[in-house]
Amino acid sequence: MSAILSVQNIEKYYGNKGNVTKAVDQISFDVSEGEYVGIMGASGSGKTTLLNCISTIDTVTSGHIYIGGSDITALNSKSLSRFRREQLGFIFQDFNLLDTLTAFENIALALTIIKTPSSEIIERVKNVASKLEIGGVLNKYPYQMSGGQKQRVACARAIITNPSLILADEPTGNLDSKSARMLLESFETLNRDLRATILMVTHDAFTASYCHRILFIKDGKIFNELMRGSDTRKQFFNKIIEVVTLLGGDNSNVL
Template sequence: MENVLKVVNIEKYYGGKGNVTKAIDNISFEVEKGEFLGIMGPSGSGKTTLLNCISTIDTVTTGNIIINNKDITSLKNNDIEKFRRDELGFIFQDFNLLDTLTAYENIALALTIQDVKPKSIDGRIKAVANKLGISEILNKYPYEMSGGQKQRVASARAIVTNPSLILADEPTGALDSKSSRLLLDSFEKLNEELEATILMVTHDAFTASYAHRILFIKDGKVFNELIRGNDSRKEFFNRIIEVVTLLGGDSGDVF
């Protein structure tokens, strides 16, 4: 299988002169094309720093991050901006939609920035809106939408550019249980039908149970990995809880 993401021996330090914090401690892993990877860990574990480094928001101290055969740790500022625009899709906990634009216009903006020809924009937006079940709200503004609808619009914006990798940061954190389930069902559809490669950071075991594989981060290191395999989502959920228990952790710290 083709690797979309390859993280090689990365470390991240903050501070200096006797007050150094190692946020990431020699982490390595790979993500295959079409995989749905979850990253979990307690507050302060390094999972957010890891996501920030992969998303080019932050830089590593040592090591390499390779996305779609490009080593992003060696890119210059202008190249990083282009790479982020062309190769990555972002889904945030707080949606990050522009209030003055409709759902359609929010999604179209991502394509406009990429200089996609206007005649192809409409078709691409309607296709992804249909996949995510938001066709009926394309003309609504964010204030007219529920939290779940906003997050699915944000998901459409992330996927419509056909990115190599979608990065989701606590995507269900601001949603109720019903909206969370609808969003995660949408993620599953994007992953299965469009072969979208998704890397999702979450503190929630139910959310994580939708992933194919989970990396647990603690003290800046990968301390465990779970592969869903042929398990049902309920079975995988139970295994997630078991890992925390077996490691002697408090499930409340992680989930």
């Protein structure tokens, strides 16, 4: 499989000469097309900074990040905005839906921006809504939806432009257990049926157990890597717990 994402020796520093913090320390890894990869680590480990650099929200101090063959660390702000719009899909913990738009309009907005014909927009929105089982809420506004429905609308919005990479930041953080399970099953559907490539940051072992591979971050470095392989989700969950124990510290900060 070809690498959709290639992170090469990136570093990220904050502060000045008198007080420098190294948030990301020589991290390198690849994500192949169709993979579902999780990133775990305690608070302050660097996992969110890493995701922010990959998502172009933040910039690296050194190193390179390639997405779909493009070196995003070399793009100017105008090119980055276009790249972000066309190649990346985002799913946030707090949904980030526009309150004045219906679910249909929230999902369709990205297609409207890139001037997709209206007939094609309708077909594509209905298709992705069917995949995520949200056809019944397309005419509702965010305040009329449950947290789980809002997050699945956010998933639909992320996938609607067929991005190279979907980036999810603690996507189950604001959901109850039932809604979280439904969302994670939706992620499985996107990955399996639409071959969506997903990179997800999470502190939760249950959420991480749905991934195919997990990178554990400690002190800005990759501490360990787990492959699910032929394990059941329960078996993978138990292995995740074992690695979290090796990471040390208070497990509640990681799980």
